[in-house]
Amino acid sequence: MDFKFTEEQLALRKEFEDFFREVMTKEAPPGWEAGLESTYATEEGWNFHRSMAKRLGEKGWLSRPWPKEYGGQNAPIIEQLLFSEVRGYCRAPGVDVFGIGMLAPTLLMWGTEEQKQKHLPPIAKGEIMWCQGWSEPDAGSDLASLTTRAVRDGDEYVINGQKIWTSGAHKADWCFMLARTDPEQPRHRGLSYFLMDMKAPGITVRPLISLEGSHLYNEVFFDDVRIPKENLVGEENRGWYITLMTMNFERSSVGGIMEMKRTIEEMVKFCHETKRNGEPLSKDPFVRHRLAQLAIDVEVGHALSYRVAWLQQKGEMAAYEASAAKVYASELAQRIAYTGCQILGLYGQVKKSKWAPFAGRFESAYQLSPGMNIAAGSSEIMRNIIAWRGLELPRA
Numbered sequence: 001m002d003f004k005f006t007e008e009q010l011a012l013r014k015e016f017e018d019f020f021r022e023v024m025t026k027e028a029p030p031g032w033e034a035g036l037e038s039t040y041a042t043e044e045g046w047n048f049h050r051s052m053a054k055r056l057g058e059k060g061w062l063s064r065p066w067p068k069e070y071g072g073q074n075a076p077i078i079e080q081l082l083f084s085e086v087r088g089y090c091r092a093p094g095v096d097v098f099g100i101g102m103l104a105p106t107l108l109m110w111g112t113e114e115q116k117q118k119h120l121p122p123i124a125k126g127e128i129m130w131c132q133g134w135s136e137p138d139a140g141s142d143l144a145s146l147t148t149r150a151v152r153d154g155d156e157y158v159i160n161g162q163k164i165w166t167s168g169a170h171k172a173d174w175c176f177m178l179a180r181t182d183p184e185q186p187r188h189r190g191l192s193y194f195l196m197d198m199k200a201p202g203i204t205v206r207p208l209i210s211l212e213g214s215h216l217y218n219e220v221f222f223d224d225v226r227i228p229k230e231n232l233v234g235e236e237n238r239g240w241y242i243t244l245m246t247m248n249f250e251r252s253s254v255g256g257i258m259e260m261k262r263t264i265e266e267m268v269k270f271c272h273e274t275k276r277n278g279e280p281l282s283k284d285p286f287v288r289h290r291l292a293q294l295a296i297d298v299e300v301g302h303a304l305s306y307r308v309a310w311l312q313q314k315g316e317m318a319a320y321e322a323s324a325a326k327v328y329a330s331e332l333a334q335r336i337a338y339t340g341c342q343i344l345g346l347y348g349q350v351k352k353s354k355w356a357p358f359a360g361r362f363e364s365a366y367q368l369s370p371g372m373n374i375a376a377g378s379s380e381i382m383r384n385i386i387a388w389r390g391l392e393l394p395r396a
């Protein structure tokens, strides 16, 4: 694995840095943080996310690795890694993790020409936001047991059922979703992958309020929702195999690690500047060792993410490596939140107050971070994949 960047790549990174630093300094709403809470919880945050998405789209930065005919520049994946790193470090919004991160690569591989022409340009321009309708009340880790039905009726499919935990469904324009088209087939073989307009009649979105009080997630109900047959991606009953690929796109992000790196840097600065019992926190052995360990952990996470990008650059799926990067990053985020609260003491429990250090970031993160060990595949499932595909242990 080669860690060196070319002169052109370093210049590109500088261009990203100059842009994001300026925009985030001048335009970010007060108290802006990275993550779902800032994006989905308030109108102000959502508007900032959307306006940033349009600007990134105008620059062509959302779709650089795509083929030219669909709004891309055929750029190497490594260049997109640099973009994600800088964006993550700057805590900048504007990238729809579902549209850009999951659906676009799926359509590029499996979509019809008509689907690509219709859906990819608005994603590349940052105009249309997506959500992911996979999980159901009785189908999460065991996704193939989902029961939402899609029944063919002439030129349409009629959808009935329910999804749950659908992040951002209350804001999204479109949803990519899985439904059962053939209940007679073995479980994995009867599923199909659809694109659904969230304004279609028969869709009801109900909020699921998260532990820390924000509206980020939803239940979505389908009552005779009609989807044109053109919105089936790939072949009918082959949705599971498309989904397996889409899962890997979801697990390979480096942005979160860079956001954590910045958080550690800010904690170090805070510990230099803040005194407890007459001494700077940075002299406390507990604090020093915790921060040192987290700094090591962030470097490990960074290397795991680079490995995924490097394998993907070579055209490999990186299935278990992506699982390793995901489980590592999400558990590290939890350790950082926990340590942050410990270092801040009682101040770590305060949010939306002048007494809240870091604008209450650790209070929120402490409550939201366990969910990240479940979202996009739980830590247990990630470890199962590493054991099975990476270590070639028997399948659980």
Ligand SMILES: Cc1cc2nc3c(=O)[nH]c(=O)nc-3n(C[C@H](O)[C@H](O)[C@H](O)COP(=O)(O)OP(=O)(O)OC[C@H]3O[C@@H](n4cnc5c(N)ncnc54)[C@H](O)[C@@H]3O)c2cc1C
Pocket: 131, 132, 133, 134, 135, 136, 137, 138, 139, 140, 141, 142, 164, 165, 166, 167, 168, 217, 371, 372, 374, 375, 376, 377, 378, 379, 380, 381, 384, 396
């Ligand atoms: C913050 C958050 C955001 C989400 N966003 C979305 C979204 O946008 N769209 C969407 O479709 N879904 C979303 N989800 C749902 C998520 O994908 C599921 O919650 C996840 O797949 C786990 O499914 P479950 O909740 O049904 O738990 P279960 O599958 O019931 O698991 C319960 C527990 O059993 C463990 N377990 C299950 N099977 C095994 C096994 N074979 N071996 C070992 N342990 C096992 C799990 O690890 C877990 O600890 C989100 C979830 C969260 C928490």
